[in-house]
Amino acid sequence: MMRLRIMFSHAAVIVMAAACASGLIVLAVYGPLWVWALVPLGVVAQMVNEYNLHRFVFHLPPPRRQWAFDLLYVAHYGHHDFPTNTKLFFVPIWVALPMVLVNGLALWGILALFGVSQALWVAIAIVPVGGVLTFLGYEWFHMTAHVNVPKSQVERYVTRLHNQHHFRDFGKWFHVSPGGAIIDRAMGTAIDRDALKHQQRIEFIRTLGLAPDDPRLVAARHRFSGKYGLSPAEIARAAHV
Numbered sequence: 001m002m003r004l005r006i007m008f009s010h011a012a013v014i015v016m017a018a019a020c021a022s023g024l025i026v027l028a029v030y031g032p033l034w035v036w037a038l039v040p041l042g043v044v045a046q047m048v049n050e051y052n053l054h055r056f057v058f059h060l061p062p063p064r065r066q067w068a069f070d071l072l073y074v075a076h077y078g079h080h081d082f083p084t085n086t087k088l089f090f091v092p093i094w095v096a097l098p099m100v101l102v103n104g105l106a107l108w109g110i111l112a113l114f115g116v117s118q119a120l121w122v123a124i125a126i127v128p129v130g131g132v133l134t135f136l137g138y139e140w141f142h143m144t145a146h147v148n149v150p151k152s153q154v155e156r157y158v159t160r161l162h163n164q165h166h167f168r169d170f171g172k173w174f175h176v177s178p179g180g181a182i183i184d185r186a187m188g189t190a191i192d193r194d195a196l197k198h199q200q201r202i203e204f205i206r207t208l209g210l211a212p213d214d215p216r217l218v219a220a221r222h223r224f225s226g227k228y229g230l231s232p233a234e235i236a237r238a239a240h241v
């Protein structure tokens with residue numbers, strides 16, 4: 001119950017859940033039966049998208065301009081800076097909503113351009129159903145990795161690997177969803193057990209390699225302190241980690 005309350009306090013989760021529910025209802029009522037077989041394609045596509053977005057966008061080098069740095073801070077840097085702040089657990093709505101709209105419309109358009117029969121149903125099955133269901137699963141497992149609650153075996157596994165990303169090497173283990181470790185291993189961003197024994201904690205790991213008192217970080221913390229409920233003591237402590 002606590003986890004559901006945390007999840008559905010976030011606008012992006014509510015919007016994406018509504019999009020997924022709408023897709024499921026429309027597909028169930030009006031869609032052809034065969035199109036349900038394409039839902040797993042959306043699952044796989046979103047897991048690849050999850051990895052690429054996390055690695056190549058959310059972990060971009062820190063921008064020099066403060067406005068650009070602030071965007072990245074809200075998108076992801078802030079979550080590393082304050083990993084137990086529940087308001088920073090989730091993908092912002094201005095990332096999540098364009099992601100589903102652009103992916104869905106682009107897939108529909110491409111399939112229609114190539115004359116694929118019932119392209120709209122295919123796009124609905126793959127993006128707002130398979131893809132968004134996987135996105136919501138990602139948000140669930142990611143949140144669970146950061147809260148102190150009883151966890152299933154799968155949730156403990158996800159938590160163990162995700163903690164290595166946060167507290168051992170932020171350049172490794174970009175997946176979160178169960179099964180995503182396959183992508184990390186294929187892309188060379190996994191940490192095997194032997195390497196883990198000798199892997200040193202990266203300096204300034206909670207600030208993604210930036211000095212904790214970097215002016216851009218300090219400015220972002222103060223700017224978003226009200227939005228994320230950051231106290232002056234937390235901000236001061238973060239600058240001296």
